[in-house]
Amino acid sequence: MPVFLTRLLSLLLPLVAALTVVPSTGAAQNLFAPAIRVNEQVITNYELSQRIRMLEVLNAPGDPEETAREDLVDDRLRLAEARRAGIQVTEQEILEGMEEFAGRADLSREEFLTALAQGGVEEQTFRDFVRAGVAWRNFVRQRFPSEVDVAEIEVDRAIAGDGTGSNLRVLLSEIIIPAPPQEAARARAVAEEISTYTSEAQFSSAARQYSATRSRENGGRLPWQDITELPPGLRPIIQRLSPGEVTDPLPIQNGIALFQLRGLEETGYDAPEVAQVDYAAYYIPGGLSAEAQARARVVTSEVDRCDDLYGVAQGQPAGVLDRRQAAPAELPTDVAFELSKLDPGETSAALTRNNGQTLMLLMLCSRDREVIADRDARDERREEIGLELRNQRVGQLAERYLAELRANARIVEE
Template sequence: MIATFLFRYARTAALAAALLAVSGFGSTVMAQSVAAMVNGEAITNFDIEQRIKLTKLTTQKAISRQEALEELIDDKLKVKEAKRYGLDMSSSDVDGAYGNMASRMRMNPEQLSKTLEGHGIRPETLKNRIKADMTWGNLVRGRFQSNLLVPEKDLAGIEPSDTKEGESFEYLVRPIVLIVPRGSPSSAIEARRKEAELLRSRIQSCDEAQSLFRSMRDAAIRDQLTKTSADLPPALRELLDKTPVGKLTPPEVTKQGVEMVALCSRKPTKADTPAKRAAREKIYNQKYEAKSKSYLQEVRKGAMIEIRK
């Protein structure tokens, strides 16, 4: 019975499609829905509407239909060009990047998807944008790596007049956490914070910290990490500069519990200072943007792009 119904439905649908094609109605609808063809791939009017909504949500700026179409054309070309060089992102790679973006927004992927859908945006719209941006970035940095390097001569004269700001240190640190279960009352958090302060006053070296915190319940001391001044945000860098070697930084309440950092060593280094790192990154980004723009223009010249009215 069900099989017979499905067969009849399929035959009816096929007949309807044939009638639409003969009448020209189906081809008209198809032509209206496709806004452009890029190397044989379609960009629909729906895609354009989605890009406009996504841009409005993420940048708080309204873009025109033409601007949205140009962005979508570029995205198609970027992915296609990257594939020529064997660069492609799998669905799992894209989902991972999507999840990381959600995490930075203090959401999980499902919450991010619901937020997008609440604004009339399909999650795939954002995922497609992520894929284009990441594959293109990998391609440009991979193909033109030597052109993007920033020589030391380009950084001459950028050090600040403040001597302290012009110095760079290498810090050997060990993060420590006194675990507080989620949902604990503020009294429990305060008790652990006071405990951390007491322990902090007792510790005189990283060896002592390791011995103590490894033996404690509901506490952990991480492996050693090496960071330079340029790796750290200003607030943490200033805190470590004020902390005596062998001591712990003041306790800070976080999602994990009460955290501190044991400073095992601090020594001068010739690595980039924060000012030099910032200058290097600025010049690198300028070079990247220029190369990315010129490369994309070349790709567009060799592409088959058909804009449909």
């Protein structure tokens, strides 16, 4: 997976529902006139407006126009370098890349394209985005195949830190801002403001005002958690924070998440990784409305364990109840984080689906932790961690190489 896709996906995680975005004023003047020239290549106003739309639909953090300009320039440089290396991207690779990207949002390729189309994003825009990513991934594999070596001591350090477990606990506060399509712009503006906060009092006040989770009554404050209980994509983001700092807005499906680090401590105990989560989702019409929340409280009062939900769902359409077992890394980020706060038998009614029209009542059934006991399993885990470290190193080399391409390129804004 190319670094730029991985970075976007770790923040994105599930797709936020589509919305219509007004193209920038410059792009509206002449859609097919050049907006940017990259060496001998042209980026049109149309391409720019489409990439802006796509970033808005994905609810990506930052300024959409600035990000779109930077990403399109980088894409041109990636594709040009791949062509110079004789790399051609096949139609099958593009389709697989589209499927992979959509799968991170727990959608099929067709569903993902439909959501984009509802926001005014053409399929070709998504295909071009994926083509550049696949071309760069293939180039990086060819350009840096044997330039990376990982020492055994680095693997040892990774295992001691977060390879098979971690002795790190974090104290977080959370804000989950609902962001259905009609409220997405307002939610983004609020989230950007909150991300600049540095005091716990400010963050707690915002949680009480804007957050949709049960923790809002406590100013968003959560109890101590082992770092291994957090979704894998969220851990490095949290570990980069200093106490008091707030994450950038993190898009989730139908919402935006922010986290403030209040405390960090070593416990002296390596908590095993969570290997599998068994959970159930019961869907209630009405989104975050008072009626839907009331129904969720009634259901919660009637059940003690996940099996009880089958009785609640009896006689209703099959899709109203979804029972799944999955590794944390396979879960949508918003679901993974909500489940991380629950004990078996507990529920959460903070998330929505279907463009905010359906409330998702989550219940944690069980959480199985990984214990690596035999030598073969430990050796296999060491190989996995070594591969992860090599991939990280290759990613760093690729980013530096792209930075050099950009520095040496002739880039002209029209």
